[in-house]
Amino acid sequence: MQKIHKYLKDRGEQLDSEIAAATRIPLEDVRLYLSELSKRGDIIECHSTRFIKGRKIEGMLYRVAGFIPTASPGRKPKARA
Numbered sequence: 001m002q003k004i005h006k007y008l009k010d011r012g013e014q015l016d017s018e019i020a021a022a023t024r025i026p027l028e029d030v031r032l033y034l035s036e037l038s039k040r041g042d043i044i045e046c047h048s049t050r051f052i053k054g055r056k057i058e059g060m061l062y063r064v065a066g067f068i069p070t071a072s073p074g075r076k077p078k079a080r081a
Contacts (some may be wrong), residue, residue, distance in 0.1 A: 001033045013063035034062055
């Protein structure tokens with residue numbers, strides 16, 4: 001489970017199938033681990049529908065709860081007065 005948590009922290013929100021492919025853990029095991037992490041409150045899950053090249057892909061989207069990634073380098077827009 002730590003491998004999945006670290007992957008989500010590094011990559012941001014991901015579909016369960018993407019997590020399984022990247023960590024090389026079977027999809028059934030990934031879903032089991034993700035449900036346990038969700039029950040503990042470590043991650044947030046939501047139902048997602050994506051359209052990739054005209055194909056409808058439904059799945060569960062996961063991200064780390066309460067984690068705000070650092071700002072990317074470079075100039076940022078300033079607030080206008």
